Amino acid sequence: MESAVTPLFRFCYGESLDDYVSARNKDSSSFTLIVMLSQPTPSCTIRSAREDDISAVNELAYITFPMACPDSVGPEDIIEHCASQFSTERLLNHLCNIAHYLVVAEDQNSHQLLGYMLLVAGAEMDPTAYENLQEKPSLGVDKLYVRKEFHGCGIATALMEHAVEQAFACGYSSLWLATNSYNKRALRFYEKQGFTPVGTRIYYVGKTRNDDVVLEKPLISSLSK
Numbered sequence: 001m002e003s004a005v006t007p008l009f010r011f012c013y014g015e016s017l018d019d020y021v022s023a024r025n026k027d028s029s030s031f032t033l034i035v036m037l038s039q040p041t042p043s044c045t046i047r048s049a050r051e052d053d054i055s056a057v058n059e060l061a062y063i064t065f066p067m068a069c070p071d072s073v074g075p076e077d078i079i080e081h082c083a084s085q086f087s088t089e090r091l092l093n094h095l096c097n098i099a100h101y102l103v104v105a106e107d108q109n110s111h112q113l114l115g116y117m118l119l120v121a122g123a124e125m126d127p128t129a130y131e132n133l134q135e136k137p138s139l140g141v142d143k144l145y146v147r148k149e150f151h152g153c154g155i156a157t158a159l160m161e162h163a164v165e166q167a168f169a170c171g172y173s174s175l176w177l178a179t180n181s182y183n184k185r186a187l188r189f190y191e192k193q194g195f196t197p198v199g200t201r202i203y204y205v206g207k208t209r210n211d212d213v214v215l216e217k218p219l220i221s222s223l224s225k
Helices: 019-024 051-068 073-085 090-093 155-169 186-194 222-223
Strands: 031-033 044-048 100-107 115-122 138-146 176-182 196-204 208-218
Touching: 044 090, 044 155, 051 090, 051 100, 051 115, 073 196, 090 100, 100 155, 115 155, 138 155, 155 176, 155 222, 176 186, 176 196, 186 208
Parallel strands: 138 176
Antiparallel strands: 031 044, 044 100, 100 115, 115 138, 176 208, 196 208
16 A cells, blocks of 8 residues: 655655665665865765664764753653654664655765764654744754764754755755754754754753754745745
8 A cells, every 4th residue: 555655765766665775775875975174074875874874873863862852851761762763773763764864974084974864755754843834845854963072063054955956856846854942052053054943842851852943945945046
């Protein structure tokens, strides 16, 4: 039976899940963008994640997620959330889900992962928040994190530009995401990237309630940029 969720990369990389997974694992060059960043930051590769990246993505997720949390979220809640959201099994499942696209930013010289991003088709991230969007269908930016020592170096921008390119290629009308209302750094970044608030949502980290801002970036206006 056909899924109700539009497969994220069906239009780009094949008609079936097997085609998608096979292409992504065997030919990463099809999913690769070389980004030349300003010195002294090394150049990095924006590419699809592979199975052999999962351990490093897991480690990176545990390092970077706490930076997005306000002081009201305690260590126990963060640990519980990370164990649930960033387990090896869950990360591997993203690779096998045709509606998900896990992307990494890799240092070309050291091969260290500097950041990662998870794109999710349609309303799966939060069906209620999705109803607030102005331009549909919309591609969700579920996660976008960069190592703290590389903040401000252009890696997050490169990842977001990759998201825009993929959304255009797959026929989406906008990008959308949600971030904590106290995460001022993230909100400033998303504003610079063309996102505007369209609503709010409640999001739990462990047992702690968080108030998130839902933001949307229409893609029609991005054609001229």
